[in-house]
Amino acid sequence: MKILVLGSGGREHALAWKLVQSKRLTRLFVAPGNAGTAAIAENIQVKPGDFKAVKQLVLDQAIEMVVVGPEAPLVSGIADFFQTDDQLKNVAVIGPGKKGAQLEGSKDFAKAFMGRHNIPTARYQTFYRDNYTDALDYLRNHENPPYVIKADGLAAGKGVSICQHFNDASENLHNMLLGGKFGKASASVVIEQYLEGTELSVFVITDGKSYKILPSAKDYKRIGENDTGPNTGGMGSISPVPFAGETFMNKVEEQIIKPTIKGLQKESIPFKGFIFFGLMNVKGDPYVVEYNVRLGDPEAEVVLPRIKTDMLDLLEATWNEKLDNSTLDIDKQYATAVMLASGGYPGEYEKGKPITGIEQVKESIVFQAGTKQGENKNLLTSGGRVMAVTGMDKTLEKALEKTYRSIKQISFERMYFRKDIGKDLMSR
Ligand code: AMP
Numbered sequence: 421m422k423i424l425v426l427g428s429g430g431r432e433h434a435l436a437w438k439l440v441q442s443k444r445l446t447r448l449f450v451a452p453g454n455a456g457t458a459a460i461a462e463n464i465q466v467k468p469g470d471f472k473a474v475k476q477l478v479l480d481q482a483i484e485m486v487v488v489g490p491e492a493p494l495v496s497g498i499a500d501f502f503q504t505d506d507q508l509k510n511v512a513v514i515g516p517g518k519k520g521a522q523l524e525g526s527k528d529f530a531k532a533f534m535g536r537h538n539i540p541t542a543r544y545q546t547f548y549r550d551n552y553t554d555a556l557d558y559l560r561n562h563e564n565p566p567y568v569i570k571a572d573g574l575a576a577g578k579g580v581s582i583c584q585h586f587n588d589a590s591e592n593l594h595n596m597l598l599g600g601k602f603g604k605a606s607a608s609v610v611i612e613q614y615l616e617g618t619e620l621s622v623f624v625i626t627d628g629k630s631y632k633i634l635p636s637a638k639d640y641k642r643i644g645e646n647d648t649g650p651n652t653g654g655m656g657s658i659s660p661v662p663f664a665g666e667t668f669m670n671k672v673e674e675q676i677i678k679p680t681i682k683g684l685q686k687e688s689i690p691f692k693g694f695i696f697f698g699l700m701n702v703k704g705d706p707y708v709v710e711y712n713v714r715l716g717d718p719e720a721e722v723v724l725p726r727i728k729t730d731m732l733d734l735l736e737a738t739w740n741e742k743l744d745n746s747t748l749d750i751d752k753q754y755a756t757a758v759m760l761a762s763g764g765y766p767g768e769y770e771k772g773k774p775i776t777g778i779e780q781v782k783e784s785i786v787f788q789a790g791t792k793q794g795e796n797k798n799l800l801t802s803g804g805r806v807m808a809v810t811g812m813d814k815t816l817e818k819a820l821e822k823t824y825r826s827i828k829q830i831s832f833e834r835m836y837f838r839k840d841i842g843k844d845l846m847s848r
């Protein structure tokens with residue numbers, strides 16, 4: 421089978437790494453990919469958002485399955501584009517159509533969906549540009565600090581603001597609703613109750629009827645140690661999550677996963693792909709913070725290495741609505757990923773720095789993200805998050821030791837990484 425993976429990050433390198441282990445794979449393309457995917461698959465310089473170019477590529481290469489990594493093409497309707505095109509409609513697309521992608525593309529849609537299906541989540545209200553004063557009143561009279569304000573639409577992970585003081589919250593509200601801070605994405609906002617607890621991510625793959633629960637993960641979003649400083653795309657992740665034991669996971673399945681899948685069915689929303697439940701564990705009870713309609717990054721870099729089942733089989737079963745006949749085999753080992761970033765990220769940083777040492781790494785897996793090949797095939801940095809290093813072992817401690825030992829072998833100018841990934845969970 422010929423497969424195309426769309427995207428260019430560590431998640432897509434991890435997907436490609438997992439897919440090339442499948443015996444039935446004949447060719448693997450990644451568009452646009454990075455230097456890591458170039459080493460195991462064929463990179464094609466096509467943008468995932470350029471549907472016409474994607475179509476041409478799929479037709480030219482007789483590609484049979486497209487796995488969509490990031491959310492943007494899904495929210496823009498790439499799955500519907502394939503479904504409604506006579507030449508493409510038999511091509512399997514892993515990822516929901518436009519309607520299903522609204523679970524991630526619109527906070528208001530997601531909150532209303534959870535309301536309709538009694539899925540536990542923070543209380544909320546949605547406001548539009550022309551009821552800014554109502555929004556301000558609501559914030560003042562119905563919420564307490566910390567105030568949570570979210571742009572309704574996609575804002576590259578930056579659309580959520582959490583403010584300790586009313587004045588900051590009202591300024592943010594003003595900037596989003598009236599100041600066009602996130603453009604169309606903040607033409608409406610969701611004001612939400614703050615949930616106090618510990619966050620984790622749970623992933624499922626679903627064919628719209630049946631589902632399989634993938635390994636849980638926790639990501640470390642802040643740039644600084646002890647979760648300080650600005651948010652990033654993710655600086656590290658671990659799997660499984662030690663505090664997500666059987667009792668908690670049963671609640672997640674009964675109260676969140678099942679009602680979500682049933683809700684999609686009831687509302688006739690087809691969904692073939694990954695659902696990422698961003699959860700808060702509030703005193704032992706799970707609440708949905710957000711839905712995403714894809715795998716997380718860097719969560720994929722710890723989730724996928726723990727899946728023993730053949731990925732192509734799993735994705736094919738998803739497309740053919742046969743997931744209920746599939747089994748999912750999970751490696752019991754811990755996986756830990758630490759992201760190596762360019763100095764300065766998530767602010768300004770320089771690109772084009774030569775990277776050395778990754779070929780020496782033997783006891784961990786290196787998933788490349790912001791990398792490219794230089795003119796003489798040397799490896800260069802080309803983004804803020806450069807690569808994730810994933811170690812696996814029987815305990816969290818041992819997996820982290822492997823990861824950090826491997827990192828010592830890699831270097832590039834102003835390489836930065838957090839040294840405390842997983843530490844908060846070790847003493848539990
Ligand atoms: P996002 O950028 O959508 O991943 O969300 C940013 C972060 O905001 C989440 O990972 C949570 O840590 C936090 N967050 C979002 N909603 C809430 C909430 N209702 N209560 C507490 N924290 C929240």
Ligand code: GLY
Binds near residue numbers: 639717718719
């Ligand atoms: N790591 C969070 C995300 O992929 O959205």
